[in-house]
Amino acid sequence: MEPRNRELLAMFSQPVPRYTSYPTAPHFTGDIDGESVAAWIGALKAGQTLSLYVHIPYCDRLCWFCACHTKHTLKYEPIAAYLESLKQEIATVGAMVDGGVRVTALHWGGGSPTMLKPEDMRGLMDCLRAHFHFADDAEISVEMDPNDLDEARYDALAEIGLTRASLGVQDFDEKVQKTINRLQSFEQTAAVIAAMRARGIRSVNCDLLYGLPYQTLETLERTVNDILSLRPDRLALFGYAHVPWMKKHQTLIPEAALPDAEARFEQMTMAGDMLAAAGYQAIGIDHFALADDSLAVAARERRLRRNFQGYTDDGADALIGLGASSISELPQGYWQNMPATGEYRRMAEAGTLAVVRGIGLSQDDRVRGHVIEKIMCDYGFSAAELRARFAAAAEPVIAEARAYARQNPALCRFDPLGFRLEREAFPFARSVAAIFDTYLGVGRGRHSSAV
Template sequence: MDHSLIEKYAAPVPRYTSYPTAPHFTDEVNNAVYAEWLSSFRADDKLSLYIHIPFCDRLCWFCGCNTKQTLKYAPVQAYLQRLFKEIEMVAAKLPHRLNVVSLHLGGGSPTLLQSDDFARLKDVLCTHFDFADDAEISIEIDPSDVTPDQIKGMVDFGLTRASIGVQDFSDVVQKAINRPQSFEVTRDVVNALRAHGIQSINLDVLYGLPHQTTERLMDTVAKTAFLQPDRIALFGYAHVPWMKTHQKMIDEAALPGTVERFEHAMKAADALVDAGYDRVGFDHFALPHDKMAIAARDGTLRRNFQGYTVDPADAMIGFGGSAIGQNRNGYIQNVVPTGQYQAMIDKGELAVGKGYVLNEDDRMRGHVIEQLMCQFSFDKAELVARFGEPARQVLREANMIAAQDRDGFIENDERHFAVIGQGKPFVRAIAAKFDIYFGQGTARHSKAV
């Protein structure tokens, strides 16, 4: 591809795991607003739960998560006591005992939890919620610090899908990002999970890392595919040291340039397709039998704060410091500092820090952006049927965006607006054209590729 096109479309834009995106959340949404939203849940609402464990025993320099390092377990235990209390408080404000179809434990590193605490967490959750028989229970796993006892604890907790960060198997790259993790350690954890009956495995690979070469990345991709995970996420490293100060430990001179970064992503993607994986959206891959690959084919793929998902929930409730939830009214994010989170819970308060109240235009544009991110297109008639006359404005914008396309990345007819061919890797940049908030405020984003 022409290098000028790569540079043109690689400008920083949001990842669109929500619309509007998190930088536009405000304190308009507070504890009182959230309590009112919780009281409006319907008896048949299907829930997704997200639980944030903001601790790691090692701080990886590439990480963009809200987390803190600890070598002691006491802070984790203290945090869990507040987490259990928050779950109880939120459940008490719901008018019905609701059904959970999806649960995700993220971090930080949830594998810091000891098996007894996994059992206590399960007891608290089952006290207040019902779980569907086919509920997906996923946990992010750091293979370098997980023990056989913790694996058993996660299995007893109900684990159905494990998500393991690989990043890159090169010793040189691992040293540059402070993430030592051999292929053998990763392989052994994958095998141990499968021996316990956990067949659904997701592995995350990063491109755009310091000292990462084509050869090193392709070796990582080959080793990752060899393990035959059901899903592989091929994420671009988001270098945002103005937000995550520990990323200043990374030598910026060792980062690949925009064109090299793009070429790495394309070669890695082609290698995964050659290994038998289906492309899902712009940065995920799944074996053809996997639910995510099926959802991409039948048009039911969705996108939320965990990225691409097949989660069928009507709403997500987030628990823990910095956790984000969403429902038909809008978005909610808990306060980020763990100390502040725990102090608010100790006072018997919900721990809301900020959020966003959705209006109908937000819902309409969010639908358009989600469709583009998941299917690379949206159906014009369906948009009008869903949102009525206001959808005509978005269709006029779509026609203008298509008319200004000089690169052959957009197909626009009476039925569909679609991102096609070589434009698909740049779908974030094209989706941003429908974002009326983009460019407002001081938010800074990572590169679009």
């Protein structure tokens, strides 16, 4: 490793949030309840746009690397019962949303949404369309596990209007897969992509991980080359987040087999260079897309956004999460649904909002949230835009940015256009964004490695 990279790794060694929100979820409190959230939802007006996230918190196998809210089940009965509660929540929330608000994006996440039976996929989509007003060109994406899929499910996904298939791949090396309990062959993955494209799905995303146990530059290189042969439209290259204090099943992963910080950085750099050489545009800290993909276009036009699903070109005014543990974002603040599925079901079936915690935004939160999002998306922010949006509230943050640039001239600059990272600091955008986070270090939040 080059000495400068080693120096930067040491400088930015502190674990920091992924900044899919600001303030981040560890700072949500019970002060936000269903009454607060109902008022926020009711404030959405005709003409505004809405993004929906639907959480299916079940898997038929437990991947040991996963940090998502999910439950392992080999029976379908719990899933069927959960869907009935979910439909009740959809009806409750949908009744609160002004009929003139259009849904422009929908994402099904998990867990494994593709565990749903074909008829339940159609039924869930019918319920959503019955209670929300979907734009004709709404983007509909679904996270997929190739081990769940068959011809009937492929057909159902096409029938619900799917526009983007998102496949978790992680790594194709057999030793790595066994160690993380995620067996999935290249042939399975290729078959899913072919089936989706045969049904007219115009966009395919694949997720890769670096920093996995027993992963090496050689194994990761083979995985990247295999994925490139399938030519997905988008790729995410995430660093494995080892958080066994939060996800106990990660204790099944041998820590001694995990790459150290320098090895992780070298894996990330090698994979990113391979993707760039293959014609993929680097987007933010961990995404790549072909030049004509809408995410790449949004990045070039400085319209890229970041939310709980990561990087997106979704410009909706609000995001509402449906299902256990899902998180929502409205102009007034954030809230999270009850994570425990049993309690979530009780709340949903009672016709009440399943809110368990959240946070209302101060004006300082909004300023800092905008700056953090811009650093994560564009590696900097415009001082003029910040002043235009937030007037005098922007000045303290601008002063902080100016001072940081003065102290770290090799990493960033502050000029009449605003604050901008130098290229060598791009991989450390999370850590630079963290300097504007006034909540960091307060409370019990613990975070994963920044690289």
